[in-house]
Amino acid sequence: MRRQPLKPTDPPAPNGPALPPLDWPALKRLEGWRAGPYLGLRRGQGLDLADLREYQAHDEVRHIDWNATARLNEPQVRLFHEERDTSVWFLVDQSRSMQFGSGHLTKASLAHSLIWGLATRWLRQGHRVGMLGFDELDPPRLRQSARALGGRRGAAQLRHALQPAPRPASRGHRQQHATDGTRQQALARALRQAGASLRQRAIVLVLSDFQEQSDWEHLLGRLALRHDVVAFQVVDPLELALPDLGLLHLQDAESGASLWVDSHDRLLRERFARAAAERSERLREAFHRAGVDALALSTEGDWVADLLRFVRLRSGRPVLVNRPDGMPSSEGAVA
Structure with a gap:
C-alpha cells in the first residue's frame, strides 16, 4: 500500500462542495486600516x-x-x-505526507477545498487573504506565495499559490526525501516566519496533518497571543486504523522508509490504533496548551458539515479541540 501523490493535472482550487453563508467568529480584536x-x-x-x-x-x-x-x-x-476589513492568512502544509489519501480525496485536496471555500467567501466580503506554504525538503522551504490582497487579485494569487511547488531534480536520497532533522523543522519555521512577518492582527488558519515532531507548540501559542489562530488537522482514516487486508507494503512519503506488515495480525492492528489514539491525544493537549481552537477533518467525512458545526460552537465557546481519536468532533470540547 503506497501513498498516492496528487496528479500534476489536479486543479489547485478543486471544485469541492460550496460553503453556505457563515459568520466567522473573531475571538480577538483584529486590525484593519480600511x-x-x-x-x-x-x-x-x-x-x-x-x-x-x-x-x-x-x-x-x-x-x-x-x-x-x-x-x-x-x-x-x-x-x-x-x-x-481584516486579513486572513493560511499557513499550509505542502509536504509529501499531505499527498496521501486512501479514498477519493487526498489530504492536500481536502485542505485546498477548505482554503478555497473560505477564501472566496471572505474575498467577496471585502477582506484580504494571503498564504504561506511550507514543505519538508532539505533545506525546508517557506513559500511566501501570496500577499494579503483582496478582490480578484487576491483570488488569482491564492489560486497560483495552491499549485504544487516544483521539487528539485533528484540527485540521490538526500534530495528525494527529507532528513529526520529537516522534517521536524518545517512547521516550526513557518510559525516563526508568520510571527515575525504579520504586523497587524489577523485571522491565521494553520492546515496540516501535524506529523512534525518539532517543538512547534510554543510557537503556535506565541502566534495565538496576538492573532486569532485556528488549527485544522487533516487526517485520513487509514492513519487511524489499519484494515485487515493481509500483507501490506507501507512507505513514509517524507523519509522514504518502508516496511512490510501483516495486517491479519490482530495485535498489530490494535497497537496501530492505540498509537494513533495516543498521538491524537498528544495533539489535543498541545493545542490546549497553545490556547488555540482546533478541528480534525477526515478525507472520508463530511468536512463542510463539520466546519459549520465548529463555527457555530466557536461562536459560543472559547476553545474547541479535536477528539482524542483524531476524527472530527460534532460537539467540540471546552479546553
Whole structure:
C-alpha cells in the first residue's frame, strides 16, 4: 500500500462542495486600516448600534440620540460597533505526507477545498487573504506565495499559490526525501516566519496533518497571543486504523522508509490504533496548551458539515479541540 501523490493535472482550487453563508467568529480584536464588512470588537464608525452614553465635549452632534435624550433629560450619543476589513492568512502544509489519501480525496485536496471555500467567501466580503506554504525538503522551504490582497487579485494569487511547488531534480536520497532533522523543522519555521512577518492582527488558519515532531507548540501559542489562530488537522482514516487486508507494503512519503506488515495480525492492528489514539491525544493537549481552537477533518467525512458545526460552537465557546481519536468532533470540547 503506497501513498498516492496528487496528479500534476489536479486543479489547485478543486471544485469541492460550496460553503453556505457563515459568520466567522473573531475571538480577538483584529486590525484593519480600511472600513469593511467585518464587525469589530471595539467601538467606532459603523451601522450596528453598540450602546448609548452621555454626551461629551468631543462628540459629534450628529451622533446624538434625540429620543434617548428626551427620555433621560440628558444628551445621549450613540456608539456603534466599528466595521473593519481584516486579513486572513493560511499557513499550509505542502509536504509529501499531505499527498496521501486512501479514498477519493487526498489530504492536500481536502485542505485546498477548505482554503478555497473560505477564501472566496471572505474575498467577496471585502477582506484580504494571503498564504504561506511550507514543505519538508532539505533545506525546508517557506513559500511566501501570496500577499494579503483582496478582490480578484487576491483570488488569482491564492489560486497560483495552491499549485504544487516544483521539487528539485533528484540527485540521490538526500534530495528525494527529507532528513529526520529537516522534517521536524518545517512547521516550526513557518510559525516563526508568520510571527515575525504579520504586523497587524489577523485571522491565521494553520492546515496540516501535524506529523512534525518539532517543538512547534510554543510557537503556535506565541502566534495565538496576538492573532486569532485556528488549527485544522487533516487526517485520513487509514492513519487511524489499519484494515485487515493481509500483507501490506507501507512507505513514509517524507523519509522514504518502508516496511512490510501483516495486517491479519490482530495485535498489530490494535497497537496501530492505540498509537494513533495516543498521538491524537498528544495533539489535543498541545493545542490546549497553545490556547488555540482546533478541528480534525477526515478525507472520508463530511468536512463542510463539520466546519459549520465548529463555527457555530466557536461562536459560543472559547476553545474547541479535536477528539482524542483524531476524527472530527460534532460537539467540540471546552479546553
